[in-house]
Amino acid sequence: xxxxxxxxxxxxxxxxxxxxxxxxxxxxxxxxxxxxxxxxxxxxxxxxxxxxxxxxxxxxxxxxxxxxxxxxxxxxxxxxxxxxxxxxxxxxxxxxxxxxxxxxxxxxxxxxxxxxxxxxxxxxxxxxxxxxxxxxxxxxxxxxxxxxxxxxxxxxxxxxxxxxxxxxxxxxxxxxxxxxxxxxxxxxxxxxxxxxxxxxxxxxxxxxxxxxxxxxxxxxxxxxxxxxxxxxxxxxxxxxxxxxxxxxxxxxxxxxxxxxxxxxxxxxxxxxxxxxxxxxxxxxxxxxxxxxxxxxxxxxxxxxxxxxxxxxxxxxxxxxxxxxxxxxxxxxxxxxxxxxxxxxxxxxxxxx
Amino acid sequence: xxxxxxxxxxxxxxxxxxxxxxxxxxxxxxxxxxxxxxxxxxxxxxxxxxxxxxxxxxxxxxxxxxxxxxxxxxxxxxxxxxxxxxxxxxxxxxxxxxxxxxxxxxxxxxxxxxxxxxxxxxxxxxxxxxxxxxxxxxxxxxxxxxxxxxxxxxxxxxxxxxxxxxxxxxxxxxxxxxxxxxxxxxxxxxxxxxxxxxxxxxxxxxxxxxxxxxxxxxxxxxxxxxxxxxxxxxxxxxxxxxxxxxxxxxxxxxxxxxxxxxxxxxxxxxxxxxxxxxxxxxxxxxxxxxxxxxxxxxxxxxxxxxxxxxxxxxxxxxxxxxxxxxxxxxxxxxxxxxxxxxxxxxxxxxxxxxxxxxxxxxxxxxxxxxxxxxxxxxxxxxxxxxxxxxxxxxxx
Numbered sequence: 075x076x077x078x079x080x081x082x083x084x085x086x087x088x089x090x091x092x093x094x095x096x097x098x099x100x101x102x103x104x105x106x107x108x109x110x111x112x113x114x115x116x117x118x119x120x121x122x123x124x125x126x127x128x129x130x131x132x133x134x135x136x137x138x139x140x141x142x143x144x145x146x147x148x149x150x151x152x153x154x155x156x157x158x159x160x161x162x163x164x165x166x167x168x169x170x171x172x173x174x175x176x177x178x179x180x181x182x183x184x185x186x187x188x189x190x191x192x193x194x195x196x197x198x199x200x201x202x203x204x205x206x207x208x209x210x211x212x213x214x215x216x217x218x219x220x221x222x223x224x225x226x227x228x229x230x231x232x233x234x235x236x237x238x239x240x241x242x243x244x245x246x247x248x249x250x251x252x253x254x255x256x257x258x259x260x261x262x263x264x265x266x267x268x269x270x271x272x273x274x275x276x277x278x279x280x281x282x283x284x285x286x287x288x289x290x291x292x293x294x295x296x297x298x299x300x301x302x303x304x305x306x307x308x309x310x311x312x313x314x315x316x317x318x319x320x321x322x323x324x325x326x327x328x329x330x331x332x333x334x335x336x337x338x339x340x341x342x343x344x345x346x347x348x349x350x351x352x353x354x355x356x357x358x359x360x361x362x363x364x365x366x367x368x369x370x371x372x373x374x375x376x377x378x379x380x381x382x383x384x385x386x387x388x389x390x391x392x393x394x395x396x397x398x399x400x401x402x403x404x405x406x407x408x409x410x411x412x413x414x415x416x417x418x419x420x421x422x423x424x425x426x
Numbered sequence: 427x428x429x430x431x432x433x434x435x436x437x438x439x440x441x442x443x444x445x446x447x448x449x450x451x452x453x454x455x456x457x458x459x460x461x462x463x464x465x466x467x468x469x470x471x472x473x474x475x476x477x478x479x480x481x482x483x484x485x486x487x488x489x490x491x492x493x494x495x496x497x498x499x500x501x502x503x504x505x506x507x508x509x510x511x512x513x514x515x516x517x518x519x520x521x522x523x524x525x526x527x528x529x530x531x532x533x534x535x536x537x538x539x540x541x542x543x544x545x546x547x548x549x550x551x552x553x554x555x556x557x558x559x560x561x562x563x564x565x566x567x568x569x570x571x572x573x574x575x576x577x578x579x580x581x582x583x584x585x586x587x588x589x590x591x592x593x594x595x596x597x598x599x600x601x602x603x604x605x606x607x608x609x610x611x612x613x614x615x616x617x618x619x620x621x622x623x624x625x626x627x628x629x630x631x632x633x634x635x636x637x638x639x640x641x642x643x644x645x646x647x648x649x650x651x652x653x654x655x656x657x658x659x660x661x662x663x664x665x666x667x668x669x670x671x672x673x674x675x676x677x678x679x680x681x682x683x684x685x686x687x688x689x690x691x692x693x694x695x696x697x698x699x700x701x702x703x704x705x706x707x708x709x710x711x712x713x714x715x716x717x718x719x720x721x722x723x724x725x726x727x728x729x730x731x732x733x734x735x736x737x738x739x740x741x742x743x744x745x746x747x748x749x750x751x752x753x754x755x756x757x758x759x760x761x762x763x764x765x766x767x768x769x770x771x772x773x774x775x776x777x778x779x780x781x782x783x784x785x786x787x788x789x790x791x792x793x794x795x796x797x798x799x800x801x802x803x804x805x806x807x808x809x810x811x812x813x814x815x816x817x818x819x820x821x822x
């Protein structure tokens with residue numbers, strides 16, 4: 075029997091001597107370019123970071139190639155960020171350009187530092203998840219290709235976080251991102267009575283519904299769904315596989331904007347609805363890509379230096395946001411879920 | 427080895443400047459039949475616009491209830507390599523630092539025992555190993571354990587805690603995020619590996635208000651570094667920024683949320699009314715050479731964050747405005763254990779901690795944890811007269 079419950083590898087065993095020497099003694103950092111940072115320690119030592127986005131889903135041979143680069147340029151040390159980027163940690167400044175050249179040769183471009191789009195945080199999608207309404211990696215690939223210049227060139231007013239969640243479980247801070255793509259369903263799930271009777275615990279299925287749209291149907295040992303009340307969250311399906319909610323004709327993506335997690339200047343904000351629905355358009359998802367591109371272009375042109383996406387909207391107002399983006403405002407944009415009333419306007423001081 | 431699956435739709439995602447995940451799966455497909463079938467199944471999903479992964483299925487390794495997620499294809503007759511294709515979550519080193527010799531051993535094991543596909547990293551923070559057979563799960567866990575890699579959390583347990591880069595490479599870490607996450611993860615191995623709660627519980631730790639791991643949005647317990655005393659000003663560097671053309675009025679003074687910073691262009695000096703500072707961190711972000719956080723450091727503890735289901739999305743809210751975060755971190759552990767006990771006692775199945783607080787009220791939470799009510803917990807006091815009194819508070 076091998077050992078269990080011993081925890082992760084100790085982080086200090088994964089750090090270079092320079093990092094360990096200057097642990098907690100960093101003085102300041104500077105952005106050298108959109109792919110490179112330098113951190114300066116109190117004793118004057120410098121650590122250079124070259125950052126590159128990855129597709130998150132990687133084969134071990136790609137990771138081995140990263141290991142080779144780290145051995146060649148970084149004494150065998152690197153790290154990842156919370157947004158699936160790889161960061162090479164260099165002590166020798168002269169290694170930066172050769173490393174970047176090798177990365178480019180691998181098909182990886184350094185970027186995502188400073189006032190850029192950092193790598194797109196995302197979920198599993200059709201590759202490996204049982205609840206997605208949309209794919210994840212494919213949309214991310216198409217969107218990142220479509221906004222790649224904003225990743226490699228610092229031409230945004232502030233940094234911009236793009237995220238994607240393939241269903242309403244919203245793994246990955248999508249609900250607090252500058253521009254977020256979320257997979258949604260638009261029709262109630264189907265109840266497969268015979269399977270429900272065999273596979274599911276009825277009380278748990280009933281309790282899983284946020285809008286109380288599900289009630290027991292004892293004669294069938296199953297449940298019935300009140301379609302009027304269902305808002306297609308899929309939570310019942312998570313509890314009970316016999317209530318599938320997928321619908322190729324109706325599933326798709328919604329886009330939310332203006333969220334952030336940093337408290338700088340303005341407290342952290344939730345993302346808010348910009349586009350209620352875009353149909354699934356594999357493999358290149360052109361409408362999603364064009365919409366995200368437009369949303370970023372308008373912000374890049376109109377926001378003041380230092381304003382995050384949501385701060386820009388707060389300044390110009392949502393009525394103006396819909397005007398400058400040309401997006402239609404619909405009844406879907408008016409909240410009718412749990413905390414709706416505080417989001418209604420109760421002043422006549424709005425803009426035309 | 428059969429020939430590679432034809433994937434005309436996915437092939438359209440091979441070109442373009444962003445690295446392609448399709449290329450990654452194809453790398454695997456050349457040596458692994460399951461990866462080849464994954465290409466085929468994903469192409470089918472692209473044609474049909476629907477997932478082909480079956481829901482559920484309990485699998486695991488001896489002694490653990492979490493860390494492995496069962497995954498089965500719903501079209502196994504078409505893609506036999508995906509009949510079983512389970513996910514394993516591996517507990518990542520704090521801050522996602524890696525040394526290549528250690529990581530290579532993990533990769534070798536995954537080549538021998540799995541599909542060779544990975545996520546670096548999943549949204550919770552773990553290393554994700556993507557796809558292996560039921561009969562290999564124990565072998566993977568054993569081989570990994572031999573090399574010092576342990577499983578992470580899944581299901582209704584403590585999910586693998588994660589932290590920002592912290593003092594490993596950042597001057598803004600007010601707390602030792604890496605030591606805290608490492609200590610808490612080791613302390614709560616039982617809670618991490620054995621699902622025993624109403625639902626999942628996440629801990630994320632950020633060293634400053636920039637919240638590099640999105641702790642406020644993503645964690646039931648968010649630990650955010652902060653300070654109590656005054657921002658340290660390096661006057662020479664302030665002048666250097668201004669002389670270098672930095673827009674100190676536009677980027678710092680005007681952007682200060684409490685207007686506690688003023689700049690005198692004649693003397694080129696910056697003054698801060700620290701009593702009115704809310705430590706939002708913008709000025710420090712903009713002038714890292716000139717401004718540093720205070721010296722009395724600790725963390726604000728926030729509770730309750732989660733995504734929308736069931737009760738709409740919550741960002742974590744303040745329950746302890748300032749906690750000293752010194753090893754062995756007993757104060758945060760005491761609080762966590764009180765919260766878990768109360769939640770375990772009162773929570774319904776699949777009710778997150780924040781949802782329970784919402785249902786039973788902050789009053790109940792404060793009573794259970796013994797935390798005092800303080801103004802920092804609210805944006806403003808309530809605007810209605812419908813408050814509860816306990817029996818011991820009124821004349822009997």
